[in-house]
Amino acid sequence: MLTEITFFERFEHDILMGKKTITLRNEAESHVIPGQILPVSTFETHRWFCDIQVLEVAPITLSELTTLHAQQENMTLAELRLVIAEIYPDLEQLYMIRFKVLTK
Numbered sequence: 243m244l245t246e247i248t249f250f251e252r253f254e255h256d257i258l259m260g261k262k263t264i265t266l267r268n269e270a271e272s273h274v275i276p277g278q279i280l281p282v283s284t285f286e287t288h289r290w291f292c293d294i295q296v297l298e299v300a301p302i303t304l305s306e307l308t309t310l311h312a313q314q315e316n317m318t319l320a321e322l323r324l325v326i327a328e329i330y331p332d333l334e335q336l337y338m339i340r341f342k343v344l345t346k
């Protein structure tokens with residue numbers, strides 16, 4: 243079970259503003275359950291910046307991504323596909339984690 247989650251610093255503002263409400267992760271980072279509360283830190287320096295509550299976890303493939311997922315990431319679909327390809331090269335099976343920010 244995941245007990246903390248990290249995000250790249252470039253996503254911090256969007257998360258805190260409620261503009262990014264999902265994250266797409268690989269299988270290793272998908273072991274969370276709805277209701278679970280996770281501390282969130284930056285990937286680069288492990289600085290805590292909020293707690294989130296997991297609302298939903300669902301498998302999704304790269305080809306199934308839609309403009310709704312892109313909106314929930316505060317990106318265009320083209321941007322989202324590029325970002326995911328950069329973070330997880332050649333990975334088709336992803337997991338969508340929907341969350342809300344609790345403590346800032």
Ligand SMILES: CC(=O)Nc1cc[nH]c(=O)n1
Pocket residue numbers: 248249250253264265266267285329
């Ligand atoms: C650190 C890290 O992997 N961050 C990610 C990965 C995928 N999506 C996301 O929002 N953040």
